[in-house]
Amino acid sequence: MSSLDEQREMRRTVAEFLDRQADPARLRTLPPPADGFDGELWRRAVVELGVGALVVPESAGGLGLTFADGALVLTEFSRRLVPGPLLDTMVATAFLSQVDTPSGAALLRRTALEGLSFAIATEEVAGAVGTGRVTETGAWQLSGRKRSVVHGAEVDVLLVTARVDGVPAVFAVDGAAPGVSRIPRAGLDHTRRYAEVVLDGAPADLVDGPGPGRLLDLMWVALAVDSVAAARQCLEQTVAYLKVRQQFGRPIGSFQAIKHRCADMAVTLAGAEATAQYAVQAAQGGGEELSVVAPLAKSVCADAFMVVAAEAVQLHGGIGFTFEHEAHLYLKHAKANQQLHGSGAQLRREVGRLAGI
Template sequence: MALTFTEEQEELRTTLRRFLADKAPSAAVRRAMDSDEGHDPLLWRQMADQLGLHGLALPEEYGGFGGGPVELGIVLEETGRVLLPSPYFATVALAGQALAASNDEAVKARWLPAIADGSTTATLALAEASGSWRLEDIETSVGNGTVSGTKMFVVDGHTADLILVVARTDTGTGLFAVDGDAPGVTRTRLETLDPTRRLARVDLDGAPARRVGPDGDASPYLRTVLDLVAVALAAEQVGGAQACLDAAVAYAKVRVQFGRPIGSFQAIKHKCADLLVQIEGARSAAYHATAVAAEGSSELPVSAALAAACCADAFTHAAKENIQIHGGIGYTWEHDAHLYLKRAKSSEQLFGGPATHRARLADLVGI
């Protein structure tokens, strides 16, 4: 199992970091998060047309570039560094991975090329009023080719062209494709903690649905999809955590108190050192998980649970300490520190909190 990056993968990271530094600085991120779309449509097209990011981890026969979880992890780590407001995570990391793993050739041929070229946005709907992402807690149901469920909370669900809905059937749990503008679909954008990632409530009342993936009980396939999603989010959290540490260290070098840079004080040194250790541990967990996912190893559930718990903790801790090190200015709206804390806290709970993933990890290893 390779835990190092190839020359091509490193070049991808370097190119993308330069691109985002130019196209998504703080001012651009704030404009996008305050816009009606919630993202920059021009940047979305540039990501697809100039860099091919939308199809990077999709099969070549469907317009992609044949990459996988490792390449997707690199992209998400870099977009996480800048808090990029974009439907990229929902479209590629959620829906794209779910479709690619489905082994449903007709569905893949219908949707993946449109995702790869950036002409279609998509998302995955599972969480209901309880907020749980456990398959056992799903109440949304499918019958006679239509899906019904209320109060599904969906990342970028207010604008997605395609919504992949997890629902119960007479034979078990399955995944179903629903057009975002189909009859019976009501979408409401929500005001949430994190202004850089949009969330919507989606109500389904007899919306036409098409089966995706295996017939019967698709729970094993869906659990794999959720593990891939957890790994993708972990990579994004590592990028955010590293950005917080970089900002804290940079500020500690220039902020002077009592005639000295605050970075020379032992308390600040210890904070930064402790953050570095925690982030490097989280990075190792995330990189290992992406490598396991790329190999299709049976270790994926364990690696995904470990990465999800470690990376959520690291990002939230780094975001909090970044504000502390910045002092009063870190609490102001004009400073970006609060945006990282909001993203960290929302991501921490997005697919189940760290305690949930630790409990699952304990079950998986028999503790």
């Protein structure tokens, strides 16, 4: 997959599927706690489109898309705020594709065959550090707590960062294994479910390879893609509303006070989209630049999304403050994107450190 025509065709197929299956009304009128995860849609997307194995190599039975082409599919899901494990699953499988161990290869094959879903668990509860240790039989066991794990109670496999003798490493943990407790937590964000994951001697596979740094880089790039896709949709919907909403006998979009805010959003988003695109290319290339571009892109794109989503609520006026209107879904999703897997402040400090500032 590489030509522009093939990319367009793929996007169209995915968009048509989602327009058919993912009626926004169905997703958005579910009151908590039924919200945040559409297992039926995910199952159909895996069966009909193979989205679980987008970037799984063909040799392992996957679609073998590049990360950039996978990002195009993710974009279609993200702009509709489809609540499901695609983002984490794509990141996990992209990471596992760079891992050279039998357990990594087995997980990829199972993903293609059985439609495994993944969650990436990096956030640790203060004071409870994840640790791995080797049992007498040579197998790894993990203990510790991870919080705010997206869809952590719903997915099949958790990719968990942990320290072994102080050195960070990535482990794969079967969500149904003994020693794994997954406590569902109600989320601020209706497009995601959350779980606290408690590991108490949970059996784990060390996923040797490029390490937690690369896993986070891929997650940051995917969150950047998710952010700009949702932000673009949010801006388009807002602009469409401003063209039809009448006050003082004219469309409110004709007022300069509103136009200029929209223009500022468009400029901010254009920069963020270019940044996400650059980061996707860097992720695909896998070069050294990725370690700077990935945290930079996540902070820039999540911030841009937050600006657009917050403005969308304001520019919709009273209707934008209702639960019924979807503006708040973007606002909550944007705030989560800013905080997940490292806040903007943390990532900017990381960028500054890497830039030698």
